[in-house]
Amino acid sequence: MTATVEYDQIHAIAQEVFAAMVDGDLGLLLPWDGDLPDIVDALVAWVDLHGEWSGRAVLVTGSDTAHDLARVLLGLDDGDAVSRADLVDAFGEIANVVGGNLKSLLPTPGTLGLPQVGDVLPPLAGAARVQHLPLSWRGRLLVVDVWVTLPTATSEGTS
Amino acid sequence: MIRVLVTDDSRVMRQIVIRTLRQAGYDWDVREASDGAEALAAIQADEPDVVLSDWNMPNMTGIELLRNLRAAGYQTPFGFVTSEGSPEMRSTAQEAGALFLIAKPFTAEGFREVIDPVLA
Numbered sequence: 001m002t003a004t005v006e007y008d009q010i011h012a013i014a015q016e017v018f019a020a021m022v023d024g025d026l027g028l029l030l031p032w033d034g035d036l037p038d039i040v041d042a043l044v045a046w047v048d049l050h051g052e053w054s055g056r057a058v059l060v061t062g063s064d065t066a067h068d069l070a071r072v073l074l075g076l077d078d079g080d081a082v083s084r085a086d087l088v089d090a091f092g093e094i095a096n097v098v099g100g101n102l103k104s105l106l107p108t109p110g111t112l113g114l115p116q117v118g119d120v121l122p123p124l125a126g127a128a129r130v131q132h133l134p135l136s137w138r139g140r141l142l143v144v145d146v147w148v149t150l151p152t153a154t155s156e157g158t159s
Numbered sequence: 160m161i162r163v164l165v166t167d168d169s170r171v172m173r174q175i176v177i178r179t180l181r182q183a184g185y186d187w188d189v190r191e192a193s194d195g196a197e198a199l200a201a202i203q204a205d206e207p208d209v210v211l212s213d214w215n216m217p218n219m220t221g222i223e224l225l226r227n228l229r230a231a232g233y234q235t236p237f238g239f240v241t242s243e244g245s246p247e248m249r250s251t252a253q254e255a256g257a258l259f260l261i262a263k264p265f266t267a268e269g270f271r272e273v274i275d276p277v278l279a
Binding site: 099 | 175243
């Protein structure tokens with residue numbers, strides 16, 4: 001069984017997370033307007049959800065943008081150096097909070113994994129992407145995706 | 160001065176929690192632990208006035224930390240600061256003896272709304 005996860009719900013979660021943790025303003029994470037540019041030097045953060053509803057919340061952005069996000073979260077100035085450990089910690093924590101709030105939307109109990117960060121997203125067996133949100137954070141592309149593990153009896157249908 | 164132990168496996172989140180405590184007006188003495196096991200040892204060595212803990216952590220989760228504390232006789236005031244705020248988790252936290260659960264993302268106002276009544 002899979003519950004529907006609406007685009008607007010995911011956008012609202014992402015907006016709330018960025019408003020509280022990053023910007024202090026709800027209006028700074030907007031739908032991307034126009035053609036999608038390639039993400040250069042991508043960084044990917046994800047957290048898996050397990051239970052009757054199983055899936056994955058994923059954030060993707062460019063390394064420069066992830067560095068800026070980490071600086072904001074750490075209270076650093078523009079241009080301050082960010083270690084790889086802090087970069088991974090900060091970007092992973094954003095994915096963790098998005099995933100936790102996604103889990104709170106679900107009608108059935110489950111568990112949340114620990115956040116992971118890498119340069120590429122590893123495959124999630126039997127999963128399909130059910131939401132794809134290209135967003136603009138301060139004019140830079142940040143993508144939020146939601147994947148759902150499909151029932152094994154069927155290979156189609158994602159609701 | 161109130162002494163708080165902030166427990167989270169994310170150093171970034173510990174910093175955010177500590178910053179938010181200050182923004183909320185709590186000029187507390189802060190110690191940090193990076194998972195439940197480290198927190199349990201820190202509490203046994205020197206019991207703080209309050210523990211703020213993440214839920215989902217490696218080695219020992221926040222709920223395991225709370226249950227271990229209560230089983231060992233510690234009644235240290237305990238609150239969760241976690242990315243999951245479902246009714247199920249709030250119920251589990253309360254049954255284990257937590258005073259409150261603050262869901263991430265949070266604000267300084269949200270901290271005050273939850274923590275002020277506990278301090279009163």
